[in-house]
Amino acid sequence: xxxxxxxxxxxxxxxxxxxxxxxxxxxxxxxxxxxxxxxxxxxxxxxxxxxxxxxxxxxxxxxxxxxxxxxxxxxxxxxxxxxxxxxxxxxxxxxxxxxxxxxxxxxxxxxxxxxxxxxxxxxxxxxxxxxxxxxxxxxxxxxxxxxxxx
Numbered sequence: 001x002x003x004x005x006x007x008x009x010x011x012x013x014x015x016x017x018x019x020x021x022x023x024x025x026x027x028x029x030x031x032x033x034x035x036x037x038x039x040x041x042x043x044x045x046x047x048x049x050x051x052x053x054x055x056x057x058x059x060x061x062x063x064x065x066x067x068x069x070x071x072x073x074x075x076x077x078x079x080x081x082x083x084x085x086x087x088x089x090x091x092x093x094x095x096x097x098x099x100x101x102x103x104x105x106x107x108x109x110x111x112x113x114x115x116x117x118x119x120x121x122x123x124x125x126x127x128x129x130x131x132x133x134x135x136x137x138x139x140x141x142x143x144x145x146x147x148x149x150x
Contacts, residue, residue, distance in 0.1 A: 036064065066144075068110040068119040076105065077124040078148045084141035085111040085118040092139070093120065100132040 013020045025036070031052040038048040050064035051074070062072040065080065072078060083089050090109070097104055103125040111118040128147060137145050 031063070065121070066119060068112065070108045070110050070119055070121050072108060072121050073106060073123050075123075075150050077127050078150060079120075079122040079124055079128060080144070080146045080148065081120050081136065081142055082144040083118050083120055083139075085114060085116050086141060089118070089120065089141070093122070093136070096132055096135055097122075097124075097128075100129055102126055102128045102132065 010020050029050075034050060034052050036048065036050040039046045048064070048067060049062055051060060051062045053059055054061050060074055062074050063070060065072070066082065090107075094104070105123040105125055107123075108121040109118065127149065133145060133147065136142055
């Protein structure tokens with residue numbers, strides 16, 4: 001059994017200068033429970049993400065990021081990046097990870113259209129070294145590289 005600390009999101013956000021607005025939506029989704037969060041800087045949307053539970057409250061998943069469907073286990077080290085949907089991206093990333101001794105625990109790939117924009121999400125066993133991230137960002141077809149530790 002896990003201990004869970006109750007957190008009042010509104011109070012925590014206020015102390016950080018963040019405004020929280022709750023809106024209900026009639027958006028059709030295929031989940032029994034669903035939460036979609038969007039963060040804005042001024043009027044500009046910075047990020048959006050949606051989450052749910054698979055089977056039980058002990059099995060959370062992030063199922064949408066940047067309006068793209070995905071499946072992310074929200075724990076450990078997560079590498080998110082946007083890329084052009086082209087052959088070889090997965091092989092390139094795998095080779096780079098091997099070169100820098102970074103192991104991939106799981107991977108989720110999503111794209112809007114063939115040859116369009118894609119979202120690549122990797123759960124990693126360790127934080128990737130700065131040199132590896134610099135190499136990834138040199139690829140002209142890859143952008144918005146983020147490492148998140150959960």
